[in-house]
Amino acid sequence: MSADLCWLIIRNNHAYLAKKRNVKKPFSTEPMNLKNVNSPRYNGLIHNKMLGIEPAPGGKGIVLSFKARKYQTKPAKNALRTTIKSGPRRALHSIRKFIKGNRYRKDLKMAALRRASAIFRSQRAQPFKKIRRRPRGTKAVKKTE
Template sequence: RCDGNTASSRPPTPCWFSWPPSFCCLVVVSRGFFSIGNSPFSGKMAASAHLSWMIIRNNNSFLVKKRCIKKHFSTEPHNLLNIASFRYNGLVHKKSIDIAPVDKGFKVSWKRSKAAHKPASCYVSRTIKSGPRVALFRLRRLIRCNKYRKDLTKAALRRASAILNSQKRTLKVKKSRPKKSD
């Protein structure tokens, strides 16, 4: 407490700041939001992506650390390359894209930046089930026309292409039989 009014006989603790006692507050970071109590900024403010990244970069449940690998991996949703880095992190950014395989195609899901504080309604998904050329064109157009993150376009196209290549049917090689001799 910054005002120094305590019930015990201890001397009052000095306030580190020169703000009035009503302004001293407790900052709690939870789910990407600041909650500031007893301040002119009371309510919730969105935490910046950089601050959220600094909090979770070395310690979160999605990290996969190995001894001989310098770059750590991450299994979080909406991380296109599964690399633990600020650029590809799907938890801290307001806009992120995820591509997952479905039967004969892939599902694109993305965050709506206006509903970033509402987890139930912030994710939108669309399934694309067409040939590879048309599917990749639609994905590129979806990212470009929605004015989404341009830095994720190439990674999203590569992931979708890899998913479509993995879904190709392998043709069985017909074995040629020797001709019957009379």
């Protein structure tokens, strides 16, 4: 089936759709949707080529998932996944190289890089902030003028 026909069938009703009151554009939680927006461009169900980026299970790195051409009619075998555990700069470079080298959905490049950057930012260790407290036995003194 063509992507346009699939979109016409599932656009208002599918299992991953998250509709909220007073929100004009509903969200979508499908696995290969980079922006979590219910639109034909980012929908991971209808296209033959699609990218997905998720955090790695160990908490370090990302998982790049994509659809294989070989198993287009078999959804269970269709999605291939590769874990990228190198540093953030190298991982972003390898995503760029994958998209350019395989001619794989150039329009999703920036969305993929932004999602990967956000995941790496969340995995970064937070700096320890020292809390300053008053020593015991001292009271706060109010200045009077």
